[in-house]
Amino acid sequence: MSQLIQLAADGQASIVADAWTRVVPPAAGEESVRKQAGKVVLFKLTGEQTYTAEQIANTEIPATGKILVPLTIWQARKAELQSRLAAGELGIILATNETAEALQAEFPDLNTLPLIAVFVERFADGRIFTLGNWLRTRFGFKNELRAIGDVLRDQLFFHKRAGFNSFLIRADRSAEDALASLNDFSQPYQGGVADVPVWRRVNRA
Amino acid sequence: MYKYDPIDQQIVNERVAQYRDQTRRYLAGELTDEEYRPLRLQNGLYIQRHAPMLRIAVPYGLISSKQMRKLGDIAKKYDRGYGHFSTRQNLQLNWPKLEDTPDILAELATVEMHAIQTSGNCIRNITTDQFAGIAPDEIIDPRAIAEIMRQWSTFHPEFALLPRKFKIAVSGTEKDRAIVQAHDIGLEFFKDAQEQMAIKVWVGGGLGRTPILGTVIREHLEWQHVLSYCEAVIRVYNIHGRRDNAYKARIKILVKALGIEEFKRQVEEEWAHLKDGPLTITQNELDRVAKYFEPMPYKTLPAHDASFDAAVASNPAFAAWVKRCVQPHRVPGYRAVTLSLKPHGKAPGDITSEQMHVVADLADAYSFGELRSSHEQNLILADVQVSDLFAVWEKARAAGLATPNIGLLTDIICCPGGDFCSLANAKSIPIAEAIQMQFDNLDYLYEIGDLELNISGCMNACGHHHVGHIGILGVDKDGSEWYQVTVGGKQGNDASIGSVIGPSFSAEEMPGVVQRLIEVYVRERQDEERFIDTVRRLGVAPFKAHVYAEKETA
Numbered sequence A: 001m002s003q004l005i006q007l008a009a010d011g012q013a014s015i016v017a018d019a020w021t022r023v024v025p026p027a028a029g030e031e032s033v034r035k036q037a038g039k040v041v042l043f044k045l046t047g048e049q050t051y052t053a054e055q056i057a058n059t060e061i062p063a064t065g066k067i068l069v070p071l072t073i074w075q076a077r078k079a080e081l082q083s084r085l086a087a088g089e090l091g092i093i094l095a096t097n098e099t100a101e102a103l104q105a106e107f108p109d110l111n112t113l114p115l116i117a118v119f120v121e122r123f124a125d126g127r128i129f130t131l132g133n134w135l136r137t138r139f140g141f142k143n144e145l146r147a148i149g150d151v152l153r154d155q156l157f158f159h160k161r162a163g164f165n166s167f168l169i170r171a172d173r174s175a176e177d178a179l180a181s182l183n184d185f186s187q188p189y190q191g192g193v194a195d196v197p198v199w200r201r202v203n204r205a
Numbered sequence B: 001m002y003k004y005d006p007i008d009q010q011i012v013n014e015r016v017a018q019y020r021d022q023t024r025r026y027l028a029g030e031l032t033d034e035e036y037r038p039l040r041l042q043n044g045l046y047i048q049r050h051a052p053m054l055r056i057a058v059p060y061g062l063i064s065s066k067q068m069r070k071l072g073d074i075a076k077k078y079d080r081g082y083g084h085f086s087t088r089q090n091l092q093l094n095w096p097k098l099e100d101t102p103d104i105l106a107e108l109a110t111v112e113m114h115a116i117q118t119s120g121n122c123i124r125n126i127t128t129d130q131f132a133g134i135a136p137d138e139i140i141d142p143r144a145i146a147e148i149m150r151q152w153s154t155f156h157p158e159f160a161l162l163p164r165k166f167k168i169a170v171s172g173t174e175k176d177r178a179i180v181q182a183h184d185i186g187l188e189f190f191k192d193a194q195e196q197m198a199i200k201v202w203v204g205g206g207l208g209r210t211p212i213l214g215t216v217i218r219e220h221l222e223w224q225h226v227l228s229y230c231e232a233v234i235r236v237y238n239i240h241g242r243r244d245n246a247y248k249a250r251i252k253i254l255v256k257a258l259g260i261e262e263f264k265r266q267v268e269e270e271w272a273h274l275k276d277g278p279l280t281i282t283q284n285e286l287d288r289v290a291k292y293f294e295p296m297p298y299k300t301l302p303a304h305d306a307s308f309d310a311a312v313a314s315n316p317a318f319a320a321w322v323k324r325c326v327q328p329h330r331v332p333g334y335r336a337v338t339l340s341l342k343p344h345g346k347a348p349g350d351i352t353s354e355q356m357h358v359v360a361d362l363a364d365a366y367s368f369g370e371l372r373s374s375h376e377q378n379l380i381l382a383d384v385q386v387s388d389l390f391a392v393w394e395k396a397r398a399a400g401l402a403t404p405n406i407g408l409l410t411d412i413i414c415c416p417g418g419d420f421c422s423l424a425n426a427k428s429i430p431i432a433e434a435i436q437m438q439f440d441n442l443d444y445l446y447e448i449g450d451l452e453l454n455i456s457g458c459m460n461a462c463g464h465h466h467v468g469h470i471g472i473l474g475v476d477k478d479g480s481e482w483y484q485v486t487v488g489g490k491q492g493n494d495a496s497i498g499s500v501i502g503p504s505f506s507a508e509e510m511p512g513v514v515q516r517l518i519e520v521y522v523r524e525r526q527d528e529e530r531f532i533d534t535v536r537r538l539g540v541a542p543f544k545a546h547v548y549a550e551k552e553t554a
Ligand code: HEM
Pocket: B046, B048, B053, B085, B086, B087, B088, B092, B164, B182, B183, B205, B206, B207, B208, B209, B246, B247, B250, B414, B415, B416, B420, B421, B422, B423, B460, B461, B462, B463, B464
């Protein structure tokens, strides 16, 4: 069973097969841990993805088919990925600590990408919402915008309103069950990426 | 006050359904503790020392008699027959059962109430002056904008999971009573040179572990842009605020790290994209909401009432209450009444189900059916006729709600502390009670005069101890409970953060320590000087000297 929920142009949600293969760098050594005032503090921020040169070099990229590649991998190995981009077989993964500007520096017209995915390492990292919003409203991205990583049904309604139109539900959860949460609220107060505040939407007088 | 239309009602109803299902999944083991946590928190549900604690929203402190009765009934049915008004004007239940919380929310929804975003890392209940709309020194009634902002922030899709909680306060008076400078965003409303409603925006204030007063980020903001401007501020914070360390995650830390100039530059850059967009509030929408906050249908009354004057002259107990618990009103012949939730020897802010019914009845009989809660943890009848004051006093007194101590030393602001809160270093309520008993002499209290005493059980500062004239903070020393004392804190336009007087004290010492501080004040004060003025004039030294001198000889 697929874990991927997709919204059609008319907003209809369905579970669809995932045509994309996610390119994942091999695991790194241990996380850097520092001591501060006697307490162990994790300096690795949520969503922080800083791959080492070694990881990047050792990342296996499938030779055929649609591939979803972290921005840092693209930056380091774009020569070999160029043809995939031209063939419409390349999507980019942005981590929540990366910026839309960095993405645009690589792809001046974001719409040459059929798919952008934002990876959220922990569901509580709300930067994903601002990134989605920016990509849609500020950078004019029109193609598929996908939430991946720790994506759970109780955040889906927010993801949707922040401009995402596909959602890869975490592997151990049911995508079927998650569908229901896309319609938790029928008439939200504030605007989202695709709508205006309620007082501009309906006459409340 | 604001009344729900079908859209508002549908949102709270849908929320109840959503939360009911989330709780069902949690209890069925389909959601982990960690996954359920932000969901329940955004619904005001903490898991506490003894039981869950449910925080019910009282938006900007306004509540109807009908809602108050419902709260009383809920406290009786699902809790132990009492509730607790918090320093953010909300009501907390200390002993509900987790399984009951969906039903409690469903009951709240029937009276246009909810617990949405009373906790969690999102935009919290917006607070304001308890005398909004009636204060003689009010320039702008900020409640219509506060309501518009409540709606905007409710389930805001972009700001549902911020680095940390986010608190907004609004105020439109000459004398700030909403501590706008101690909030993540503080909005100070005023009339500009064109007589238009405008806003001075403060950012990056907050108490907690790192107490900081806010900085002005914008001197003049037209009201139409308040949503887009706040959205720009919070967006910059959402992206750049720290997420690795909860103690460094508030916006104040970001503002400090970037410096106000750089932070402001980023906000203005973001705002340039949002300004004049769909978030611009229309006159239509302001008018729609503002009509719920129009002045009450007041009678034309003489400024004086002979029977009232006679009662004050002949009844010292009534006169004392009038002096402390009756506040001015902008309409002649009316007054605001503060019902003290600080009887000596009881937990500050606590109110029983029966008392909730009494205050609801008082509101219906004497104050257009409405009440307010204050961040000082008292309740207010905002629109009482002078000729009714005596009757209100008698009834309030019979219900234990007329302790004439508003603004005095025993009107203590106090967090739940170690009796209820799992984060506490030390208990706070018993300290408040012990101090109230030490000063259980009204003549002496009046002699001391205006004094604010605040107690927090840990550095999270729920009791705002940093801005208390006397602040008491629970600290942990090798596993036992100690108390650190500050003096010279103040809320208001000239807010300040108190200074620590020295090493901490045991619980038993605390009433004596407060006593010593008062002795220095009584000895040193000049003319009409208040405690805080004396501290500001003399500094901490004489207080420190007397408190610790006593300690050494003892
Ligand atoms: C009993 C359960 C409670 C818990 C677990 C709790 C927890 C916390 C925590 C962790 C903070 C610090 C957040 C931060 O700044 O990083 C905080 C702040 C605060 N709490 Fe509570 N609290 C509780 C009850 C209350 C009550 C009853 C009140 C009101 C009487 C209250 C009012 C506040 C206020 C005003 C602040 C903000 C201080 C600031 O501006 O930073 N809390 N609380």
